[in-house]
Amino acid sequence: MAESEKLNRRQLLTVLLGSQFAHSVGCDMSKLPPVGELEHTSFDIGHLLRDGVKKAIRPDVHEDVGVTIVGGGIAGLAAAWRFKRAGFNDFVLAELERQPGGTARSGSRDGFKFPWGAHYIPVPMAENHALIELLSEMQVIQALTKGGQPQVSEEFLCREPEERVFSEGRWYEGLYPGHGASQEDLRQLAAFREEIDRWAEMRDASGRRMFAIPMATGSNDESVRKLDKLSMEQWLDERGWDSPRLRWLVDYSCRDDYGLSPDRVSAWAGVFYFAARIAGMGNESQEVITWPEGNGRVVDYLRGVGDDKIRTGLAVFRVKAGTNTESSQVAAFDTNTMKPIGFRSQQVVFAAPQMMAKYVIDGFSASGRDSTAFRYGSWLVANVHIKDRPEDSGFPMAWDNVIRESRSLGYVTATHQTGVDYGPTVLTWYYPFADVDAAITRKQMMNLKWADWADVVLSDLRRAHPDIDTLVTRVDVMCWGHAMIQPLPGFVWSPEREQASKPLGPIHFAGTDLSGVALLEEAFFHGVRAAEEILAVRGILDQPLVEIRND
Amino acid sequence: MLNRAPLFLLYLNVLAVATCGLIYELIAGTLASYLLGDSVTQFSLVIGVYLSALGVGAWFSQYLHQGLARTFIEVELALALVGGLSAPLLFVSFAFVQWFQLVLFGTVFVIGTLVGLELPLLMRILKEHLDFSDLVSRVLTFDYIGALLASLLFPVLLVPYLGLMRTSLVFGVLNALVGLWGTYLLRPLLTKRGLAGLRGRAFLVVGLLVVGIIKADTLTTWTEEIILGKAVVHAKQTRFQRIVVTNNRQGFQLYLNGHLQFNSVDEYRYHEALVHPAMMAAGTPKRVLVLGGGDGLAVREILKHDGVESVTLVDIDPGMTEIATQLPLVRDLNEDSLMDEKVTVINTDAFVWVGQEHEPFDAVVIDFPDPGSYSVGKLYTTFFYRRLRQIITADAVVSIQCTSPLVAGQSYWCILRTMEEAGFNVRPYCTAVPTFGVWGFALASPQGDLVVPMQLGKLEQELSFLNDSMLANLFELPRDIQPIETEINQLNNQVLVRYYDEEWRGRE
Ligand SMILES: Cc1cc2nc3c(=O)[nH]c(=O)nc-3n(C[C@H](O)[C@H](O)[C@H](O)COP(=O)(O)OP(=O)(O)OC[C@H]3O[C@@H](n4cnc5c(N)ncnc54)[C@H](O)[C@@H]3O)c2cc1C
Secondary structure, three states: OOOOOOOOHHHHHHHHHOHHHHHOOOOOOOOOOOEOOEEEOOHHHHHHHHOHHHHHOOOOOEEEOOEEEEOOOHHHHHHHHHHHHOOOOOEEEEEOOOOOOHHHOEEEEOOEEEEOOOOEEEOOOOOOHHHHHHHHHOOOEEEEOOOOOEEEOHHHEOOOOOEEEEEOOEEEEOOOOOOOOOHHHHHHHHHHHHHHHHHHHOEOOOOOEOOOOOHHHOOOOHHHHHHHHOEHHHHHHHOOOOOHHHHHHHHHHHHHHHOOOOOOOEHHHHHHHHHOOEOOOOOOEOOEEEOOOOOHHHHHHHHHHHHHHEEEOEEEEEEEOOOOOOOEEEEEEEOOOOEEEEEEEOEEEEOOOHHHHHHHEOOOOOOOOOOOOOOEEEEEEEEEEEOOOOOOOEOOOOOEEEEOOOOOOOEEEOOHHHOOOOOOEEEEEEEEOOOOOOOOOHHHHHHOOHHHHHHHHHHHHHHHOOOHHHHEEEEEEEEEEEEEEOOOOOOOOOHHHHHHOOOEOOEEEOOHHHHOOOOHHHHHHHHHHHHHHHHHHOOOOOOOOOOOOOO | OHHHOOHHHHHHHHHHHHHHHHHHHHHHHHHHHHHHOOHHHHHHHHHHHHHHHHHHHHHHHOOOOOOHHHHHHHHHHHHHHHHHOHHHHHHHHHHHOOOHHHHHHHHHHHHHHHHHHHHHHHHHHHHOOOOHHHHHHHHHHHHHHHHHHHHHHHHHHHHHHHHHHHHHHHHHHHHHHHHHHHHHHOHHHOOOOOHHHHHHHHHHHHHHHHHHHHHOOHHHHHHHHHHHOOEEEEEEEOOOOEEEEEEOOOOEEEEEOOEEEEEOOOHHHHHHHHHHHHHHHOOOOOEEEEEEOOOOHHHHHHOOOOOOOEEEEEOOOHHHHHHHHHOHHHHHHHOOHHHOOOEEEEOOOHHHHOOOOOOOEEEEEEEOOOOOOHHHHHHHOHHHHHHHHHOEEEEEEEEEEOOOOOOOHHHHHHHHHHHHHOOOEEEEEEEEEOOOEEEEEEEEEOOOOOOOOOOOHHHHHHOOOOOHHHHHHHOOOOOOOOOOOOOOOOOOOOHHHHHHHHHHOOOO
């Protein structure tokens, strides 16, 4: 197959969804929904930035501003929030897209709100001061217990029923496919849980949790670093855990949180996923906070705070660090006016993905840094509008609805948290390109049209909902190219990653990728941290919200 | 000429006719025992009437001389119509007619008479063409085989798979086909005049019955009837639930998704206990809110209080409130309460509705179905009760039905504890509703000192159950209904649905 060749329907479905589709009719697209759109992240502008051409563009308009924040995802917005909180207003935030929020942004249509990416946060533990501050400000956290544990308002905790899984023609409660599990399956599940509990309970020599969120507050002891050398699959193998049900649970979890299958996820990240959310032995996993629009709610709140400082449609293509006597320079291409624009500031927060740094920051590679270790995975997200609920057999529709036999992650029901259980709703369907990188090239992906993707989405949903075609009114698809940092084995505890958070002169870095795992908490932490570093340099840091580890 | 027709075809005819006859009889017998109970009596009576009618038919056949073949076909078609429609007919009449037994035995008699006519007619038609002794023995043999077939098919295949309604229609079609076929088989014996008309009628009957089979959504209705053991008067699948109204000797019943909501026989006990304590405790409430209760029965009780200026009823299902305003049975029972000018009906999910802004209410009656699913369980959470608090006055009184404290103690006390957690002062009470058993309610108010009402005053004359001593009695808990510790029901745990499921499973 030539690289640029377009995949036919059968190939596409087989590659993405599995061999059950090997016999699909070649070109049966008759069942497509009436309307929908396909959106890509602004990759063309991204590509423009990588080209040497950019060096030739020189802005002739310059604005002088204390700090320039590059990138308006959660990390950049968090930095803005922190500045405002400190009463520091001399900054600007430059965001490439028309909307800030990055991979946490959301959409709305016909009275529905729905996520386009990130959609939940586990209730933070007492140690996560910065996030507790934010969520309290948002009135999501109502109070703290004496022990400092946050108490979240009932309406923001994920409403029961939380999860269900479709398996062998029927929906079951929960995520673990317990139906028909053997004694051995259950024994292994118990052993697995015990092992996770053990990690959750353990403390290192400095009294830190082995796995904590943000990960910088957890241990960097050799015992956890060691895990990073293995894949999650090897880690399971070493323990002799071969129960297909347990394997499925771990596989699902890895794809859900990291967009990777367990053979490509660092065992550190695999254990982190489970252990960091458990307060200690015998505790359940932390409950999750969610909204109809997912983490878009946090984006909107932060946007409200930083409002007057946020400039959208600005593609930053060059950052040049200043010196003691000279200011730093940030050059952007304003896609609103199609003209370049420059900012001169004392400090810069670089809150765009690390992979951009070497193209954008002058002398980045020369400084001995290497961002090639930062690898990112692609995702497909679809918002499927339906005019009524599908007929179900078994457990009723939940917030998270997972199809066991599928390589997709299933869907989240947008109206779940509003308490509306009948009538029209929007299903947000997720698909990580976890193990298909080899089978489908980026170019082939880019060649696919809305109809191709809509067909993939509906073919997948049809397995659990044979009546879906009669209900769908609209399918919108978002292709997230290189959107999520991949915790491949060896990456999380690599010197490249550990070094990446350190400032490069006046340039301070933020972004979830600096943690090696993609989480709102990590992005938020780094944004706040970068802002506090700058506030400290400027001598105006009052009460730090995050601790900066010096080891 | 008739000799040319293969003989076995004629015998097949006999077989079909005999099977149909017995099936009709069995349907009538089964139906009578379903609807009226006491199957021994019903079956004996039906068999008695049927057999005597057979005799009447046979006796009557001697007076028929001319156009035997034609009469035979006419009889087949009449039988197809009466027999085929017997089950639907009996059902409908049971629901709407006082003298049901008259219809029942009348139908059985007509069917019996027609079946009684059939065989003698057929034998007389054939006797001119066949050896008589041969004929009698063959015809009778096939008649008995038909009877055997019917009595085997009926319980083993027909009732379980087709249900009574479909069985009756299907055999009606078979019967009509025999008639239609007769117009070809007996063609040499029929005059040309009117033949087309006869065939036309035969086609019409077949068509009618086939439409009956397709149209009547009987299968589901049937399952319900068998489960409920009562006649289904009205059944409707709405977007939210399946609503079924049944009828038996004592009264009529309304089921939501197979769960009994009320029985007309003793619903007054339930509704008086649900409504009046809260209304009395609230003083003279002007603005009253009813959540759930789309049957209009709670509203009927509320309207007995003079001071009431407006009643707002929020029920998710327009299908339910339509029944309450349109089905005569229910309208009689709720005394057209939902049509009262003080009453406003809103069809929306109460969960969403309580989150909106409303002028505060002075009294609230909560009459949701039991918390058997998550989508109902959310209406019993701290979150819901907190929102409710926002739309009532500081001294409003709320009453709520909360399942049976005897069967489902954890569920009952969980509801009360959840209301307390949401800032309500709560008082448990219960009473006996024969068709439900011991039923639990609670009185709740944001006010600190919720005084239990002791006097009904002039209202008492309008009631069928409560009097002053009974009113006070409601709040005296027996020894087997005492508070127990439970968790609090929240949106993110929905413990109540779990309690309820454990406590009621296998008990209904
Ligand atoms: C499909 C999907 C689902 C996810 N689900 C969850 C979830 O449920 N929970 C969770 O916690 N996390 C989830 N994540 C992870 C999520 O990415 C992080 O939580 C967090 O939102 C990342 O924020 P960030 O600011 O670090 O990076 P990003 O969100 O990547 O933000 C980077 C921003 O920089 C901008 N930018 C890039 N280049 C330039 C440039 N040259 N000039 C100007 N601006 C630029 C981008 O447009 C973007 O807005 C999900 C991610 C994906 C892709």
